[in-house]
Amino acid sequence: NAGVIQTPRHKVTGKGQEATLWCEPISGHSAVFWYRQTIVQGLEFLTYFRNQAPIDDSGMPKERFSAQMPNQSHSTLKIQSTQPQDSAVYLCASSLDLGLGRDTQYFGPGTRLLVL
Amino acid sequence: QQKVQQSPESLSVPEGGMASLNCTSSDRNFQYFWWYRQHSGEGPKALMSIFSDGDKKEGRFTAHLNKASLHVSLHIRDSQPSDSALYFCAVSVNTGNYKYVFGAGTRLKVIA
Numbered sequence: 001n002a003g004v005i006q007t008p009r010h011k012v013t014g015k016g017q018e019a020t021l022w023c024e025p026i027s028g029h030s031a032v033f034w035y036r037q038t039i040v041q042g043l044e045f046l047t048y049f050r051n052q053a054p055i056d057d058s059g060m061p062k063e064r065f066s067a068q069m070p071n072q073s074h075s076t077l078k079i080q081s082t083q084p085q086d087s088a089v090y091l092c093a094s095s096l097d098l099g100l101g102r103d104t105q106y107f108g109p110g111t112r113l114l115v116l
Numbered sequence: 117q118q119k120v121q122q123s124p125e126s127l128s129v130p131e132g133g134m135a136s137l138n139c140t141s142s143d144r145n146f147q148y149f150w151w152y153r154q155h156s157g158e159g160p161k162a163l164m165s166i167f168s169d170g171d172k173k174e175g176r177f178t179a180h181l182n183k184a185s186l187h188v189s190l191h192i193r194d195s196q197p198s199d200s201a202l203y204f205c206a207v208s209v210n211t212g213n214y215k216y217v218f219g220a221g222t223r224l225k226v227i228a
Contacts, residue, residue, distance in 0.1 A: 004159070033216070042220040043160075043204065055213055091159050101147030101208030105216065107159030 004108035006092050012114045013082045021077045021111045025094030032075045033093040033105060034067055043091070049075060050097055082115045089113075119143075122205050122219035130227050135192040137222045139205030140185070147214065149188040151179060152204040154221075160204055163190070195226045 005024040013019050025032050034046040045059040049069040060067065064082075069075040079086055089110040095103035119142040129135045139149065148167050152160035166172045166179045166188060173179075178191045192199055205219040 035218075043218040045216070045218070056215070093159070099214075101210060101214035101216075102165075103208070103214075103216070104150065104162045104165060105160075105206075107152075107161065109157070109159050 004092055004094050004106055006090075006108035006111050008111060009109065010112045010114075012116065014116055015083060016081050019079045019082050019086075019113055019115075021079075021090050021092075021113070023075045023077070023092030023094075023108060024073055025075070025092070026106055027073075029094035029096055029106070030072070031095045031097035031103060032069060033095070034075070034077050035091040035093065037089040037091055037110070038087075046077070079113075082113075084115045087113055087115045120205055120207050120217050120219035122203075122222050124222060125220070126223040126225070128225045128227055129195050131195060131197060133195050133226075135195050135199070135224055135226070137190045137192075137203055137205075137224070138187065139189070139207075139219055140187045141207045141209075141217075142186070143207070143209045143217075144186065145210045146186065147208040147210060149179070149181060150206040151177075151188075151190045152206060152218075153199075154202045154204065156201075160202075163203075192224075195224075197226050197228050200224055200226045 007022045032049045036044045047057040047067045052069045064080045067077045091110045093105035093107040121140045123138045150165045151163040154160040166181045181188045202221045
């Protein structure tokens with residue numbers, strides 16, 4: 001079991017460019033989460049999919065950020081017109097979706113995004 | 117808005133010593149608490165979850181939950197330099213759908 005795979009591990013973009021981050025959840029896991037981690041804000045929840053359907057995107061910035069899960073084997077987080085304040089480590093996690101708040105999340109290594 | 121408060125922000129203990137970390141939820145609708153550990157350059161990794169009042173022990177790690185005070189602690193005995201990491205407390209909260217809320221973390225340094 002390779003664990004949660006995130007690509008790329010590092011990405012540098014210029015201000016105003018688009019960044020697409022990829023996540024491959026653990027096989028058999030039906031829940032996928034995206035988080036953003038910075039020194040100042042800590043670990044911030046962005047969005048959550050269950051069986052590929054978006055369930056909760058309450059943490060997503062309303063503009064420029066979007067997430068999709070086109071199939072059970074990968075999810076993408078897209079940031080349009082990147083800004084320096086988007087610089088962070090973006091973490092993807094997956095879980096079995098046992099329900100009733102019992103899910104242990106398995107995190108990938110993260111994608112470190114730097115916007116110059 | 118659900119909050120999870122962790123203390124202390126940082127902690128240094130000598131090798132072989134006991135490290136104690138604390139976490140409090142602001143929401144009584146919690147279901148489970150987790151402790152996660154994150155080493156530099158890696159994603160967080162779950163150490164243990166706890167649901168029932170009392171202690172839960174896994175190796176050198178013991179979690180203690182007091183539901184009445186919404187408080188959970190993590191005690192690491194015989195701390196090792198490899199335990200140096202960022203420790204997160206997380207809680208699942210029933211809001212209709214379950215939300216998983218993470219604290220800001222406690223940075224532990226074990227000094228050899």
